Amino acid sequence: MFSRTLMAASFVFVVSGCTVTAGAQRVATALVADTNRDGVVSLPGDLDGRATWSVGSGAIFLNNCDDDDQDGEPDNADEVVNGDADLSDLARVLVRPPRGMSDATKLVLEVDPVAADRVRLFEKKEDGSFSVVTTGVEFTTGGNPESLAEFAIEAKQFADEQWDGLATLTLKVKREGVVELTDSVQLKVAPWIMLANDKAGEVVYVREFPGRNDEFLASLKRFVPEAAAELHIIPGDAPYEPYEIWLQDTMEIGYTEMPGVRMPVVLQANRGKTIDEFSRNTLLGPDFGWYRTGDFRPKFGAGEGGVSWIDWFGNLEIAPPTETWPQGRMYYGYAAEDGEAQLDSRIVSMIAAQGVQAPPLPMDVSWLLIKHVDEMVCFVPTGTDSDPYKVLVPSVEAMIDLAESWIDAGHGEAAFLDVFEEKMTVASFLGDTALREYNEELQREHLDTSNALIVSELGVDEDDLIHVPAYYKADGRSMVPNMVNSLLVNDTLFLPDPNGPVVEGEDQLEAHMIRLLSGLPQKKVFVDDRQYHKWCGNVHCATNTLRDPGEIKWWEVNQE
Secondary structure, rough: OOOEOOOOOOOOEEHHHHHHHHOOOOOOOEEOOOOOOOEEEEEEEOOOOOOOOOOOEEEHHHHOOOOOOOOOOHHHOOOOOOOOHHHOOOOOEEEEEEEEEOOOOEEEEEEEEHHHHOOOEEEOOOOOOOOEOOEEEEEEOOOOOOOOEEEEEOOOOOOOOOOOEEEEEEEEEEOOOEEEEEEEEEEOOOOOOOOOOOOOOEEEEEOOOOOOOHHHHHHHHHHHHHHHOOOEEOOOOOOOOOOOOHHHEEEEEEEEEEOOOOEEEEEOOOOOHHHHHHHHHHEEEEOEEEOOOOOOOOHHHHOOOOOEEEEEEEEHHEOOOOOOOOOOOOEEEEEEOOOOOEEEHHHHHHHHHOOOOOOOOEEEOOOOOOOHHHHHHHHEOOOOOOOOOOEEEEEHHHHHHHHHHHOOOOOOOOOOOOOOOOOOHHHHHOOOOHHHHHHHHHHHHHHHHHHHHHHHOOOOOOEEEEEOOOOOOOOEEEOOOOOOOEEEEEOEEEOOOOOEEOOOEEEEEHHHHHHHOOOOOOOEEEEHHHHHOOOOOOOHHOEEEEEEOOOHHEEEEEEE
């Protein structure tokens, strides 16, 4: 029943990436985990900080949601340890029995009632294998008082509204049914963490739509590798509906980590679309996790009008780290005219329960047709410590001022948005008085309010906002290709081709955008995303990105 015999001299033994040590000097009965977060479970090194978990100390364990045995299910869906790779994803717990323990003495290991159904314990057997045990498992030393018992623990979920992620393990020493001694250790499941634009992009995902996005893919094929990232194209004949091309909306790729183990984890959206299964079918695997919370709500996820796009994950984004939010802050959209219309509250509460990037910030998206926050905000790193980010935000005022300047320069009859709007010129664009009044009201009632919220809640200054020319139809769809809806991959910013008026061979809107972004270090690549724009999305909507969290550990960041 016990994993090793403690020898007279101190020794160290290694188990699947986790080193467990025991010193020669024995102290009292103890239940220990990696409370000092050095990747080693040790006695006496982990005796401090066991009773109450805190940001600064306390053991961490994982939601074991990758698929090391590659059976198509997360490893925490079964009650077995799926090989050595799976074992490395489990946190270890050691039990040292009391001196002079007799055969009449029983040891009982319990998990607190709230966590009991959300975690799983495994006990190491004499042959070195691990078998699942239930809370309240009773065991003895087999007559050897110098033995150490070893257990492993995994979570079956992340923290949420019903569970704060804490699990308290209690060891009880019983003799003839009477509890003589107790000891406990508190662990916490590692959070799911989203990654912002400041993190290095490793893989860009996009769907092929033959005959519709050929030029778009050609640009990505050329420039994504130049940006030191891999391009993963989902074939057009993959087993998903051919028109399902919105990769940003299918998933968010974050990560989770405990000392010694880090894995990317997909949070899947609930949309009822066949391509949503891409993340589970293709990405879920060894050291790549997958998780889903909530369920499909047709009213908010079917994508059929009204508020039915609000559960798509273009409506869940994250601001990069700032002094106020050292790990970034998540934000999401709601429709003000319908108190129920917001990103699924179960997802929002799960995000809040992670703690590290919370509370998530709600933003009013009611005025947009698709109602996604990625149409309103795009953070771009500047490469400087003193002023680390600029924020692209849509601006009707900027578009009107720019169009008026074109007219003043004698370009009023130049074609504008002619790929999308038949026979439109700069002059006719501004000549629609009713539409102009509608857009000016949007600026006053919504865009200005949104900008103020960004400044007050996401840790940037007013002069960090870059006002990108934008214009909207009366139903809330973007009339001008939305250059806020852009993709950042390392040193390259991919923007929609704006289809502005061409004067002497130069697209005037593109040239204006280049001037706006001239202070940013990234290469600016304008891509032909016309099919996406016709369907009310742009570059960011069409793609998704796996990013590298970098060297910093989430538990080392000041959360105060």
